[in-house]
Amino acid sequence: MTVQNLLIELFVEELPPKALKKLGDAFASVLHEQLKAQGLATESSAVTAFASPRRLATHVTQVAAKAADRPVQQKLMPVSVGLDADGNPTPALLKRLQAAGADASVVPQLRRAMDGKAEALFFDSVAPGATLEAGLQKALTEAIAKLPIPKVMTYQLESGCELPGWSSVQFVRPAHGLVALHGSTVVPVTALGLTAGNATHGHRFEAQRDPIVIATADTYADALREQGAVIASFEERRAAIQAQLKAAAARAGEGLAPIDDEALLDEVTGLVERPNVLVCEFESQFLDVPQECLILTMKANQKYFPLLDANSRLTNKFLVVSNITPDDASAVIGGNERVVRPRLADAKFFFDQDRKKSLAERVPSLAKVVYHNKLGTQGERTDRVRAIARLIGLQLGGEVLAKAADQAAMLAKADLPTDMVGEFPELQGIMGGYYARHDGLSEDIAFAIEDHYKPRFAGDELPRGQVGTVVALADKLETLVGMFGIGNLPTGDKDPFALRRHALGIVRMLVEKKLPLDMANIVLQAAGAFGSLLSDAEKSNAQLLNFFYERVAGYLRELGYSTQEADAVIAVRPLWGEMPERLDAVRVFAGLPEAPALAAANKRIGNILKKAGDADTVVDAHVSELLLQEPAEKALHAAMQTIVPQADAQFEAGDYTASLRILAALREPVDAFFDGVMVNAEQLDLRMNRQGLLKMLHQSMNRVADLSRLAA
Incomplete structure (x- = not known):
C-alpha cells in the first residue's frame, strides 16, 4: 500500500479577509476527518492549513493510495426466519443476501450465533478499501459543502472549462483552479466545475512565473514563496x-x-x-x-x-x-x-x-428617536433611566450622588444624534464624554457618560467612579426590566437585545464593587418607572430575578467556585456584594473535619422541618427549657446558648469565616442529639419543642449559606 503526502488547493478570487482564517481551518479539518473516516489517513497524519487571499489549501501527511480492506459482519435475520425446516434458505433470506451483494451459494458459509435469546444468521465478508481518487472526491465535496461561507456567490463557469452538468456554481468566490497531488501524482478529482492538476498561480504582480507547476505535495509552500511571491500559510x-x-x-x-x-x-x-x-x-x-x-x-x-x-x-x-x-x-x-x-x-x-451644540441642547431631539415600538422613544427611555439612577444613587450615596447621577443619565444618550456617532456608532458614550468636558461639566459626569455602556463585553473594565456605576446600573436595568416586561426574553442562542450581557454586567458591578443593593427591591422600583407600559410586572420581575441568579451562578463558577459552594451561598439570597466573602467562608468551612457531618445534619433538619409543614409558620423557633427531657437535647440547647451568640457576633461583624468556624463546634452535640433523641415524639408539646430547637439551629447554621447544599 503506497503512502505519500497529499496536497489539495482551491485557487479562487479574493476571499473575504475577516473569514479567511476560519475558512482555511475548516477546509483542512473536514478534509482530514473525511480521509481518516475512510481509512486513507490516520490520527498521526499531520495536517497543515494554508489560506491566503486567493487560495485555500491543505497538506496531509501519510495518506494511503488505497485504504485497507476491512471485515464486515452483517446480521441477516433469525435462523427460524431465514431457513426452513429442511435447512434450505427461505425467499426472505435470499432477498436479504441479494441486497448484500451475495446469492444462495454463500448459505453454507453463513455464521450462526446467539443474538439475545434467539439464534441468528450472520454474513461475514470483506469490504474493499476506498481508493484515494474516490475517497478524496468524497472528502473534497464534503469539505466544500461544510465551509463556513459568510455569503454565497453564484457565477457562470468560463466557456470550455466546465465539466458535464456544470454551467454555474455557488461558492464564496469564483474558483479558477484545483490542485490535487499525492506525492508527485495528480489525483484526478473534480470540484466546482474544475478538474485537478498540478499548476497554480502566485502573486498578481510579483510572481516570477505563471503558472507555477507544483512538483510534489511537499514543495507547495516553497514553490509559492520562491516562484510566486506568496506566503501561503x-x-x-x-x-x-x-x-x-x-x-x-x-x-x-x-x-x-x-x-x-x-x-x-x-x-x-x-x-x-x-x-x-x-x-x-x-x-x-x-x-x-x-x-x-x-x-x-x-x-x-x-x-x-x-x-x-x-x-x-x-x-x-x-x-x-x-x-x-x-x-x-x-x-x-x-x-x-x-x-x-x-x-x-x-x-x-x-x-x-x-461642539457647536451642547449635550443639554441635544436632549430634546431624543424624543424623535424611536427606542422600541412598545417602550417609546429614546427620550422616554432617558426619563426612565434618570428615575432609576436617582433611586440607586439615593441608596448608595444620598442626595448628592442621586443628583449627579440624574444629570449624567439625562445626558448619557445625547451624543447619539451627533455627526461623529452617526458616522462611527462604536464611539457612543466616548464622544459624549468629550463633549461633556467641552461643555464645562465635571470629570465625574464626563466619565459617567463615557462609561455607562460598560462593561461592553466579557472581561471589559467596569465604570469609573460612583456616578458612572450608578448610571451604568440604571441603563442596563431599564433595558432588562423593559424587555422582560414586554416578553422579549432571550431564547436558546438568540439574544438580540444582549440581555445576558446586560445582566452579567450588573452582576459584576454589584459583586466586584461590593455594592449593598437588594436586587429584588431595585427591580421592583425600576419597574415602577415604566408606569402602565408593563402588562404583568410582578410576573416579569420574577422571571428577571431568576434570570439574574442564573447569571450569578455562572459568574461564580467562572471565578473558580464549585457548583455546591455557589448554590449554598445563592440559596440564602444575600446581597451580591457579600458573596465573595461568604463563598470564601464556605470553602474554609468545607475543609473542616466537622463539615460533612454538619452538612448532612443540616440537610436532615431541613427535611424534618419540611415534613412538619410550612417551616416558616407551623414550626416556631422557640424552646421551652421545661420541656427538655433527654440529656442530649439539653446538651445541644446549652451548647447553642454559648456558641450561637458568638457565631452571630462574628456574622454581624462581617467575618463569615469565623462565624462558620465557631458553629463547627456544634458537631458533637448535634450528632448526640440525633443518636439519642426522638424528634417526632408522640407527645405534641415535646415534638413541637424539639422541632423548635431544630428550627433555631437551622436558622443559626444557615445565616452565611445553606450548608445542606454541601452534603454529598
Missing part, C-alpha cells in the same frame, strides 16, 4: 506582519508601538499575500481630534495600524501593510497618506460641528 504571514510592524515602529521613533488589535491583524493577514510594512504620516493638526476617532477611522476604513507613544497617546505616524514590494516605496507611501487625509478631515469636521 496564514499563521506564517501573520507572524511576518507582526515582526515587520514592530521593526517599522522602532524605525519610526523611539518608544513608538503599533496599536494592539488582534482582529485588525487577522483581517490584514487576509488581505495580503506577501506583506510589506511601510511608515506613513499625517498632519499633526489632526491630533486635536479625540484619538479614538482618528484610530477608528484609520483601522475601520483604511486597515492602517496607528502608532502610539510610550504613554499610549496617538502620534501622527501610522503603518501600512502593503501587498507589493517596489524598489521605491515613496509612491505607495504618498498614496496612502493622500487617502487618509480626507478621512481625518471628515473626523475633524464632525468633531468641530458637534
Whole structure:
C-alpha cells in the first residue's frame, strides 16, 4: 500500500479577509476527518492549513493510495426466519443476501450465533478499501459543502472549462483552479466545475512565473514563496506582519508601538499575500481630534495600524501593510497618506460641528428617536433611566450622588444624534464624554457618560467612579426590566437585545464593587418607572430575578467556585456584594473535619422541618427549657446558648469565616442529639419543642449559606 503526502488547493478570487482564517481551518479539518473516516489517513497524519487571499489549501501527511480492506459482519435475520425446516434458505433470506451483494451459494458459509435469546444468521465478508481518487472526491465535496461561507456567490463557469452538468456554481468566490497531488501524482478529482492538476498561480504582480507547476505535495509552500511571491500559510504571514510592524515602529521613533488589535491583524493577514510594512504620516493638526476617532477611522476604513507613544497617546505616524514590494516605496507611501487625509478631515469636521451644540441642547431631539415600538422613544427611555439612577444613587450615596447621577443619565444618550456617532456608532458614550468636558461639566459626569455602556463585553473594565456605576446600573436595568416586561426574553442562542450581557454586567458591578443593593427591591422600583407600559410586572420581575441568579451562578463558577459552594451561598439570597466573602467562608468551612457531618445534619433538619409543614409558620423557633427531657437535647440547647451568640457576633461583624468556624463546634452535640433523641415524639408539646430547637439551629447554621447544599 503506497503512502505519500497529499496536497489539495482551491485557487479562487479574493476571499473575504475577516473569514479567511476560519475558512482555511475548516477546509483542512473536514478534509482530514473525511480521509481518516475512510481509512486513507490516520490520527498521526499531520495536517497543515494554508489560506491566503486567493487560495485555500491543505497538506496531509501519510495518506494511503488505497485504504485497507476491512471485515464486515452483517446480521441477516433469525435462523427460524431465514431457513426452513429442511435447512434450505427461505425467499426472505435470499432477498436479504441479494441486497448484500451475495446469492444462495454463500448459505453454507453463513455464521450462526446467539443474538439475545434467539439464534441468528450472520454474513461475514470483506469490504474493499476506498481508493484515494474516490475517497478524496468524497472528502473534497464534503469539505466544500461544510465551509463556513459568510455569503454565497453564484457565477457562470468560463466557456470550455466546465465539466458535464456544470454551467454555474455557488461558492464564496469564483474558483479558477484545483490542485490535487499525492506525492508527485495528480489525483484526478473534480470540484466546482474544475478538474485537478498540478499548476497554480502566485502573486498578481510579483510572481516570477505563471503558472507555477507544483512538483510534489511537499514543495507547495516553497514553490509559492520562491516562484510566486506568496506566503501561503496564514499563521506564517501573520507572524511576518507582526515582526515587520514592530521593526517599522522602532524605525519610526523611539518608544513608538503599533496599536494592539488582534482582529485588525487577522483581517490584514487576509488581505495580503506577501506583506510589506511601510511608515506613513499625517498632519499633526489632526491630533486635536479625540484619538479614538482618528484610530477608528484609520483601522475601520483604511486597515492602517496607528502608532502610539510610550504613554499610549496617538502620534501622527501610522503603518501600512502593503501587498507589493517596489524598489521605491515613496509612491505607495504618498498614496496612502493622500487617502487618509480626507478621512481625518471628515473626523475633524464632525468633531468641530458637534461642539457647536451642547449635550443639554441635544436632549430634546431624543424624543424623535424611536427606542422600541412598545417602550417609546429614546427620550422616554432617558426619563426612565434618570428615575432609576436617582433611586440607586439615593441608596448608595444620598442626595448628592442621586443628583449627579440624574444629570449624567439625562445626558448619557445625547451624543447619539451627533455627526461623529452617526458616522462611527462604536464611539457612543466616548464622544459624549468629550463633549461633556467641552461643555464645562465635571470629570465625574464626563466619565459617567463615557462609561455607562460598560462593561461592553466579557472581561471589559467596569465604570469609573460612583456616578458612572450608578448610571451604568440604571441603563442596563431599564433595558432588562423593559424587555422582560414586554416578553422579549432571550431564547436558546438568540439574544438580540444582549440581555445576558446586560445582566452579567450588573452582576459584576454589584459583586466586584461590593455594592449593598437588594436586587429584588431595585427591580421592583425600576419597574415602577415604566408606569402602565408593563402588562404583568410582578410576573416579569420574577422571571428577571431568576434570570439574574442564573447569571450569578455562572459568574461564580467562572471565578473558580464549585457548583455546591455557589448554590449554598445563592440559596440564602444575600446581597451580591457579600458573596465573595461568604463563598470564601464556605470553602474554609468545607475543609473542616466537622463539615460533612454538619452538612448532612443540616440537610436532615431541613427535611424534618419540611415534613412538619410550612417551616416558616407551623414550626416556631422557640424552646421551652421545661420541656427538655433527654440529656442530649439539653446538651445541644446549652451548647447553642454559648456558641450561637458568638457565631452571630462574628456574622454581624462581617467575618463569615469565623462565624462558620465557631458553629463547627456544634458537631458533637448535634450528632448526640440525633443518636439519642426522638424528634417526632408522640407527645405534641415535646415534638413541637424539639422541632423548635431544630428550627433555631437551622436558622443559626444557615445565616452565611445553606450548608445542606454541601452534603454529598
